[in-house]
Structures are given as C-alpha cells and as structure tokens.
Amino acid sequence: MHSFSSYPKVELKPRSHSLNPRLQELHLPMVALENFLASTKEISVQELEYVPYQRLVLAHLLDEECGGSLKKILVETLHDRATGALEISTPPDLHKDDLIKISTAVSHLVGLPNFDSMSGKYYACFDVKDTDSSDSYLRQAYRLFTLHTDGTYVDETTDWVLMLKLKEENAVGGESRLLHLDDWEEMEIFAEHPLGHTPMEYKSPPSKNVSISVQRQTFYQRNGRPCLCFIDQFAYPHTIEQALFLRDMSQSMENSPKTLSIPLPTGHILLINNHFWAHGREPFKKHLQLYRELLRQRGAFNEQV
Numbered sequence: 619m620h621s622f623s624s625y626p627k628v629e630l631k632p633r634s635h636s637l638n639p640r641l642q643e644l645h646l647p648m649v650a651l652e653n654f655l656a657s658t659k660e661i662s663v664q665e666l667e668y669v670p671y672q673r674l675v676l677a678h679l680l681d682e683e684c685g686g687s688l689k690k691i692l693v694e695t696l697h698d699r700a701t702g703a704l705e706i707s708t709p710p711d712l713h714k715d716d717l718i719k720i721s722t723a724v725s726h727l728v729g730l731p732n733f734d735s736m737s738g739k740y741y742a743c744f745d746v747k748d749t750d751s752s753d754s755y756l757r758q759a760y761r762l763f764t765l766h767t768d769g770t771y772v773d774e775t776t777d778w779v780l781m782l783k784l785k786e787e788n789a790v791g792g793e794s795r796l797l798h799l800d801d802w803e804e805m806e807i808f809a810e811h812p813l814g815h816t817p818m819e820y821k822s823p824p825s826k827n828v829s830i831s832v833q834r835q836t837f838y839q840r841n842g843r844p845c846l847c848f849i850d851q852f853a854y855p856h857t858i859e860q861a862l863f864l865r866d867m868s869q870s871m872e873n874s875p876k877t878l879s880i881p882l883p884t885g886h887i888l889l890i891n892n893h894f895w896a897h898g899r900e901p902f903k904k905h906l907q908l909y910r911e912l913l914r915q916r917g918a919f920n921e922q923v
C-alpha cells in the first residue's frame with residue numbers, strides 16, 4: 619500500500635488549442651482535484667479572503683497533487699511570448715466554492731493578485747444579466763466588449779488576468795475574445811507610431827472605486843517586444859490626434875481576423891499574459907433570463923523572466 623508521500627501524482631501536459639496554437643489547453647483531472655479539495659476542506663472561501671497565507675498554501679497543495687508540474691506549466695506558458703495564454707478546464711459540476719479555491723491556487727502559483735477595488739477582495743465576481751444599470755461595458759450583455767488590456771487605470775502592475783466562468787444560464791453568444799499582439803497584422807504600424815509612445819491619461823468610472831488618474835503609454839517594450847496598455851472606455855486623450863490614433867488602433871484590432879472567439883464553458887479558466895494578449899467579449903443573444911457569472915483575478919508575476 620502506498621503511503622501518502624509515495625502516492626503517484628498526476629503529471630499534467632498542456633496541448634495547443636484547436637483555434638490557435640498559442641493558446642494552451644490544460645485539463646485539471648478529477649483525481650488531482652479530489653485530493654486537493656479533500657485536503658483543503660477545512661479552508662473556507664471566507665478564510666481565504668481573511669487569511670492571505672492560506673491562498674499560497676492552496677497553491678502549494680494543488681501543485682503537489684500535480685507532481686510539481688502545474689506551477690512549471692503555468693509559469694513557462696505565461697512568460698513565453700509565443701504562447702502566454704491557457705484555457706484550464708475542470709471536471710463539470712464543481713461547487714462554486716471549489717472553483718474559487720482552484721482559481722486561487724492557480725493564480726498564486728504565478729504571482730499575487732492585486733486588491734480588486736470593485737469587490738474589496740483579491741478577486742471579484744460579477745454577473746451579466748438582461749438588464750444593466752452600471753457605468754461601464756463590463757456588465758452590458760448585448761454590446762461587443764472591445765479588445766483591451768486590464769489594469770490601465772491603476773498604479774499596480776497587471777502582468778496577468780484570470781477569468782473563471784462560474785455559472786451560465788440561457789446564454790447564447792458572450793464568447794471570450796482574445797488577440798495575441800503578434801497575430802495582429804497592423805500591430806507594428808501602431809507600435810512604432812510616435813503617438814503609441816505618448817503618455818495618455820486613464821481614469822475609471824465610480825463603480826471601480828479607484829479615484830486616481832494615471833499616465834500610460836499605449837505601447838511599451840518588454841523583453842525587446844512591444845506590449846499594449848489600452849482600453850477605450852477609460853482613456854482620456856488630450857488632443858484630437860491622440861483620439862484619432864486610439865480610435866484607428868482600436869478599429870484595427872477589432873478588424874483583425876486573428877481575433878479568437880472562445881466559448882468558455884462553466885468551470886473553465888482563461889489565464890493570459892496581460893502585456894501581449896488583448897481580451898474582450900462577444901455580445902450575448904437577447905434573453906430575458908440571461909445569467910452569467912464570472913470571477914476575475916489580476917495581478918503581478920512572482921518572478922520576472
């Protein structure tokens with residue numbers, strides 16, 4: 619009989635997504651998750667919110683269940699300019715609290731999440747319904763959510779973005795949109811333009827609970843390659859030339875045939891490098907009982923590569 623320490627662990631292996639080989643698919647098998655959830659059953663979601671070290675304990679335990687392969691795959695994929703994105707799937711019908719634990723373990727293997735001012739926690743859950751009275755595109759179901767990066771209007775570094783589909787009812791459409799900068803045909807035109815390096819002002823609406831204004835360059839270099847900082851809703855260009863530049867750039871991204879449309883099933887996680895992947899959302903089809911709940915975390919890498 620095996621002792622706990624010699625119990626054979628699951629060795630994970632990512633594979634390329636059929637829609638774009640840059641996106642890596644990774645399945646977290648039930649055997650690993652069962653052991654992980656059993657060994658963490660005393661740790662509630664509330665405790666995760668109150669006791670930060672428990673989030674890192676979770677990360678350690680999940681990686682152990684995967685024989686150390688999970689952290690390695692996540693870090694290597696996210697830092698690799700050629701890939702930089704994962705769709706992580708879990709077995710169906712996991713409880714919401716279990717999914718929050720799994721996403722917490724995943725995020726803490728790559729870094730630390732920023733405090734999310736919208737929720738007052740290290741993560742935020744938000745829903746999309748038929749009606750909406752908010753002040754940004756985030757919850758507007760029937761509108762195309764244009765391609766953007768996260769963290770534009772905050773001071774902290776936003777190296778990565780994690781999105782987890784928690785629940786979905788009567789949802790047709792609403793796919794996650796993704797564009798890798800190196801797939802965007804006209805990227806160099808905008809990245810090399812002087813206005814691409816001009817600081818632009820970013821401010822957020824009241825619901826985000828962030829009252830500062832920051833100056834951000836649209837394009838910047840990391841590891842010798844162009845990276846993007848842009849969202850149409852929160853940029854406050856000071857001149858007509860800046861406005862036209864941002865408009866043309868956004869339209870160019872929107873027109874790129876390389877934009878992926880990923881139908882993210884419930885329990886699946888998208889984890890992307892926020893420096894060179896832009897993201898957005900397709901509009902949903904009208905339905906009075908539409909309901910979709912997403913969890914997000916955004917943060918900095920542990921290690922800079």
Ligand SMILES: [Fe+2]
Pocket residue numbers: 766767768897
């Ligand atoms: Fe976003």
